[in-house]
Amino acid sequence: MIELAEALRGTRWRRVEVLDSTGSTNADAAVLAAAGEPDGAVVVALHQTAGRGRFDRRWEAPPGATVATSAVVRTDRPMVDWTWLPLVTGVAVLRGIRAVAPGCELELKWPNDVLVADGNAPGKVCGILCERHEGLSTDPGAAAVIGFGINTSLTHEQLPVPTATSLALAGFDVEPLTVVASVLRELDDLLAVWQERGHLREAYTAACGxxxxxxxxxxxxxxxxxxxxxxxxxxxxxxxxxxxxxxxxxxxxxxxxxxx
Structure with a gap:
């Protein structure tokens, strides 16, 4: 297992916490954001017992079959540009997985899903949930919590819905923290572009199925x-x-x- 903090040296991700299990990494990161944690904190869990998706949908995967990551991001971009954050994250996940699983055919489904697009196991391999959190009265600035969960080794029997898949089912044996590190490095680069431009319209369109x-x-x-x-x-x-x-x-x- 790689040392995640070391693999992310030189990026914005300066505080990295890896947990064997937690309720929800987004909830953990939200606590950090509310307490005034600056930009660049990351919580990773190899098992979530109360994972959440869009519209507060709840799900749980077997231990070790998925990896969940949530990051605290602070920015001075206007709030209107924050709608791009889940799309930016989708591009980062797609590129990050491709970097460690060459040959994996992926595409984005607007607005929050990454799909395996070809092969014997098509379906959703990653979901994304971005949330806005206000700080405490001593730190009134808002922060974004960017969360993504990647199905690494779910079996057919463990899939939560028939339209899901995993990297293992698609034929790719990837160590969970290796893929997380790859995605976070991509996200660091893409957030810098978004910070400058307010969007990643061309990159997202090119990857959007x-x-x-x-x-x-x-x-x-x-x-x-x-x-x-x-x-x-x-x-x-x-x-x-x-x-x-x-x-x-x-x-x-x-x-x-x-x-x-």
């Missing part, structure tokens, strides 16, 4: 919209070509449908 894809956007319990992914707009919204014309979505569950 939702573009050109027949898809369905579940906007709410009572509304869903079908169409073809057209583009990513400057605000990071998914633009869909529907029967009624172009429509931009800032949130929603996207389902990729069979290509026509």
């Amino acid at each position: 939702s573009i050109g894809q027949n898809l369905r956007v579940q906007v709410s319990d009572t509304e869903q919209v079908s169409g073809v992914g057209d583009s990513i707009d400057p605000a990071g919204r998914l633009v869909v070509r529907t029967a009624d014309g172009l429509r931009a979505f800032s949130a929603g569950d996207v389902v990729h449908l069979r290509r026509g």
Whole structure:
């Protein structure tokens, strides 16, 4: 097992904590953020007992089958640019996995998922959850907590849903902390670009499998919209070509449908 802090030397990730098990790394990082922890703290766990996804969905994987990471990021970018943080993280995860698992075919599903796109085990291999947290009264500035969970060695029997997969099922035996280090190095570089530009529109669009894809956007319990992914707009919204014309979505569950 690699020494993660040493592998991240020279990056913004100056405080690194690796846990065998925790409830939620995002919750742990939120405590640090609320206490005024500066930019660059990371919590990694080899097992989560109360992992959370979008819309507060909860899940738990067997010990050692996934690796969860959450990072505290502080920035002076306007709040409108924060919508790009999960997209930036997706690009970092995709590039980080590719670096340690050459040949792994990956794509992004807007806005929060990384998919194995080819081979015998297609499906979601990573989910991303970014949250905004306010500081204490003595530190009123807000911080972003960026969380991502990678399925490293889940078996078919352990998959939480049929649309999930793991690196092992896709044929890649990757040590968990090695892939975390790779992703965090990529994230460090991409956050620097985002800090300067406020977006990663070109990089995200190039990696996004939702573009050109027949898809369905579940906007709410009572509304869903079908169409073809057209583009990513400057605000990071998914633009869909529907029967009624172009429509931009800032949130929603996207389902990729069979290509026509």
